[in-house]
Amino acid sequence: MARQLKPGENTPLDQRVVRFAVSATAKLELSALVADRELRAISSNEYVYFNRPTTAGIRLTDAGIFLYLDEIRPDAAVVLCCASSESGRIVGAVRTGLLDPDGNPVAEFDVPMHGTEAALLCWEVYRRGDSWKVRALGQGYDGGLAQLLTEHGVEVAAP
Secondary structure (H helix, E strand, C coil), X not given: CCEEXXXXXXXXXXXXXXXXXXXXXXXXXXXXXXXXXXCCECCHHHEEECCECEECCEEEECCEEEEEHHHCCCCCXXXXXXXXXXXXXXXXXXXXXXXXXXXXXXXXXXXXXXXXXXXXXXXXXEEECCEEEEEEEEEEECCHHHHHHHHCCCCCCCC
């Protein structure tokens, strides 16, 4: 049975492969950013999105973003799981989950929305010693994906 989390709650990940997925009223683009302990991008090449669908241990597919935890670079402390809207504000409810390889929910999270967000930081999947844990975040960014990425150390080209 999946653990239903609230903002700030965390839980261990026993699975070594999980899939990040989102269910929302509007179509959202998924992405993932590999970061250090300060939540700063390790490099711009460690950002997975539609134009760069893979990096070590992370793969974007039509079904979501797969995290192969044993294959993520050893100097990475965190993978930030993000969702954003290309059309502006995210309207309606957003439910996000981490699922096991068979599609069974491991952790779920209803993101609290304020109606002004254009991008969301949904999950923080992080190392704790030799294990992995997940924290529900729900951080919204009114400035969209560019603001989210810039705040985490990724240089974003001007629109």
